[in-house]
Amino acid sequence: MADRGDGSHESGAVGVPGAGADGDDAGDGSALAAEVLHLSPNERAERGIGEEAVREAFLTVVREGDAEAKDLRGVELPAIELNRLTVEGADRHPVDLRGATVESLSATFATIRLPIRLDDATLGDVTLDEAHVEEPVLADGVTVTGDFEAFETEFAGDVAFEGATFEGRFDVDEATFANDVTFDEATFEGVVEARAAEFYGDSNLLDDNTSFTDASFAALADFRQAEFGFTHFERATFAGEANFQEASFDGDAEFDEAVFEAFADFDEARFDGDTGFADVTFAGDADFRGAAFSGRERALDEDVTFAGTTFAGDADFRHARFRFVSFAEVAFEGVAHFEEGEFDADATFAGATFASEADFDEARFREDADFSAVEFAARAVFRGAEFTGGANFLKDDLTFEGAHFGADADFHNAEITSANFLDTAFGGEIDFSGAHFSERIDFEASQVDGDAWVDFTRAKIVSGRIAQPAENWVRYDLTLASLGDVELVAATDEDHRRLLDFFRFCRTEFTEFDGHEFDFSAHREYLDRNAWAIHEFHEPPDADPEYELAMTPQVAETTYLKAKQSAAAVGDMKVAGEFRVKRQQYSRAENVAVVRDSTAPVWTRIKNLGRATENWFLGITCGHGMRPIRIGFAFVLAPLLYVPFYAFGGDTFMTAAGQLSVGEALTPEGLATLFDVARFSYISYTTIGYGFLGPEGRGAEVFAASEAYLSVVLSALLVYALVKRSEM
Incomplete structure (x- = not known):
């Protein structure tokens, strides 16, 4: 027409x-x-x-x-207008314009039904808006000196622009490329607009359908909401902003070794095939918020890899979703945002470096996560993160082995199945408060400089091992924590003697996990040498840490009660008994504190005085049941305490055995009298009562009665101590 x-x-x-x-x-x-x-x-x-x-x-x-x-190779043509025409030939031979020069080409609303060759041609403005190009367009090396416009154009055949140069605006908004598209080594000097364009190829299902390999974009490259099949942007250079916001890649997408010199926006992009961003350089900020990398579920390859990539600006992966992903050896020079990211399969960050803050706040790692040998130069945040693992039974669900935290590490309220922190170095605050290790932890940390503290307050650790390295030990605060069958070890036996100096137990639960009770038996030597104290925390000079709880007598009492229950649960009654003694000591201190409190009610102070006195008496006599020898001696020697009163106390304490002066004590008659007085005391004490010796003074009568009572008390205490001892 x-x-x-x-x-x-x-x-x-x-x-x-x-x-x-x-x-x-x-x-x-x-x-x-x-x-x-x-x-x-x-x-x-x-x-x-x-x-x-x-x-x-x-x-x-x-x-x-x-x-x-x-x-028509090499011809020079003026402006060619094919607007609204149906362009078809008598046969299917292509129109060969290789090396030709065309002032401009316009085919808006046209239907082109024969192949066109434009290799090495030079064109002015090219306008193909809403055209239907049903046959291949082969234009390798073409130069378009004006604008290239193909809005809503449909390209049914192959489109080849390898090595092409587009000096003006390149506009393929909402265009459809139904077959293979090649822009390898193409140069785009103007703005590229490919919003909502569709790049699908059906001729080769196993290779790339769309390729921009080694292409160069000098200005804005806008691929927002574009749809791709198998796509290559390998070694492409984006000098201006690259916008792939909400783009979708149904096949494999390769961006390996690409260079993004300005802002790269992949916000909410979808990658359904295997995706490669290996060795890419992001010179500006990179935005992958809400992006989804679902992959092809291939067993041997990562679904997406950023291995070896450099993020010079901020890297934003907030709310992104991954299957198998690798960030191995990646350099994050700006802030790395992974807040609420979801990792549905294995994720590796091995060897990565974070020069600025790394934020994994509330991220979800549903299979293995590898952070081995990672360098965190600034603050690392894993608050509320979940490391559930379980997919690979031969590896740790989470590993930070050999990692280096140069600043604060925040794992507050993290949920971790099993973790490996062997050979990990820390340089700032180490916050594992409220963290939950539901299976196992292997923790061997050293401090970079200063005095590192591992805050395990309110943490839950079911099983595992916490080891101190050969040097640069760190301290562990287990206040209000729940500790299962966790082994505490040191590098050498000699170091083991001071091991518990670096652990603070304060109202720590030891029996929360059924079948996983903490065992103090391995630390008997240390405990015995340190009077069975576990609440005292070795602190360096000038240290002033902020503890979750102050170690008041009441807190100390509860601490030793829980320790006693732990020892009893594993059948170590010796340790349980010693912790019981420590508990009673702090219970007495608690009572005395109430007695000294002038603001407390009088009756309350009186009751606590009685409790403190009773506690002191049990402690001094039988060591709260742990010192049977002491009560045995007390039982035997108690009557001798009354002898001075009976022998030298005057008429008030007179007995049938008689009395004497102090000067007569060493004479034969005096010794005989002392013997009779002592005999009287033991008769009263044991309540034998043969009848030939009795009290005569009022004081003697009272003392004789008190001795009988005392013998009952001490004999009961002796039996009590012997029974407790036999349980060990």
């Missing part, structure tokens, strides 16, 4: 001087038209051939010409 210029169309062949209508005349016409096209612009001017005649000659060749006529 030919445009008449008034909005109507007419059909038929385009006429050129000497052209026929059909048959041989038609062939002669296309040949003559081809001759016109091969003339130079000056030659056409000399012959009086205008631009409109040239355009008609071009259409004649396209529609009627054979392969020879369509060979």
Whole structure:
């Protein structure tokens, strides 16, 4: 259809001087038209051939010409307008414009049904808005000096622009590329607009359908909401902003070794195939918020890899979702945001470096997570993160083995199945408060400099091992923590003697996990040497830490009660008994504190005085049941305490055994009297009562009765201590 210029169309062949209508005349016409096209612009001017005649000659060749006529290599053409036309030929030979120069090409709303070759051609403006290009367009090395516009254009065949140069704006918004597309080594000097474009290829399902390998984008590259099949952007360079916001990649996407010199925006992009961002350079900020990397579920490959990539600016992966992903050896020079990211399969950050803050706040790692040998130069945040693991039974669910934390490490309220922190170095505050290790922990930390503290307050550790290295020990605060069968070890036996100096137990639970009770038995030597104290925390000079709880007598009492219960649960009654003694000591201190409190009610102070006295008496006599020898001696020697009163106390304490002066004590008569007095005391004490010795004074009567009572008390205490001892 030919445009008449008034909005109507007419059909038929385009006429050129000497052209026929059909048959041989038609062939002669296309040949003559081809001759016109091969003339130079000056030659056409000399012959009086205008631009409109040239355009008609071009259409004649396209529609009627054979392969020879369509060979238009190197021709120079004015502006070619094919707007609203159906462009098709007598055969399927391509229109060959290789090396040609065309002032401009316009085919808006046109339908093009034959192949076009534009390799190494030079074109001005190219306008293909809403055209239908049903055959391949081969334009390797083409140079477009003006704008390239293909808004809502449909390219049904292959499109090849390898090595092409686009000097103006490149606009393919909402265009559809149904077959393979190649822009390898292409140069885009102007803005690229490919918003909502569709790059799908059906001819090769196993390789790339769309390729921008080694392409160069000098200005904004806007691929927002674009849809890709198998895609390559390897070694592409983006000098301006690269916008792939909400783009979707249904096949594999490769960006390996690409360079993003400005902002790279992949916000909410979707990657359904295997994705490669290996060895990429992000010189500016990179935004992958809400991006989804679902991969192809291949067993041997990562679904997405950023291995070896450099993020010079901030890297934002907040709310992103990954399957198998690798960030191995990645350099994060700006802030790394992974807040609430979801890792549905293995994730590795091995060997990565974080020069600025690393934020994994509330991230979810559902399979193995590898942070081995990672360098955190600034604050690392894993608050509320979940490391559930479980997919790989031969490895740790979470490993930070060999990692280095140069500043604060925040694992507050993290949920971890099993973790490996062997050979990990810390340089700032180490916060594991409220963290939960539901299976196992292997922890061997050293301090970088200063005095590192591992805050395990309110943490829950079911099982595992906490080891101190050969040097640069750290301290562990287990206040209000729940500790299961966790082994505490040191590098050498000699170091083991001071091991508990670096652990603070304050109202720590030891029996919360059924079948996983903490065992103090391995630390008997230390405990015995340190009077069974576990609440005292070795602190360096000038240290002033802020503890979760102050170690008041009441807190200390509860601490030793829980320790006693732990020892009893594992059957170590010796340790349980010793902790019971420590508990009673702090219970007495608690009672005395109430007695000294002038603001407490009087009756409360009196009751606590009685409790403190009773506690002191049990402690001094039998060591709260742990010192049977002491109570044995007390039981035997107690009557001797009364002898001085009976022997030298005067009439008030007179007995039938008689009395004497102090000067007579060492005479034979005096010794005999002392013997009789002692005999009287033991008779009263044991309540034998033979009848030939009795009290005579009132004081003696009272003392004799008290001795009988005392013997009952001490004998009961002796039995009590012997029973407790036998339970050990």
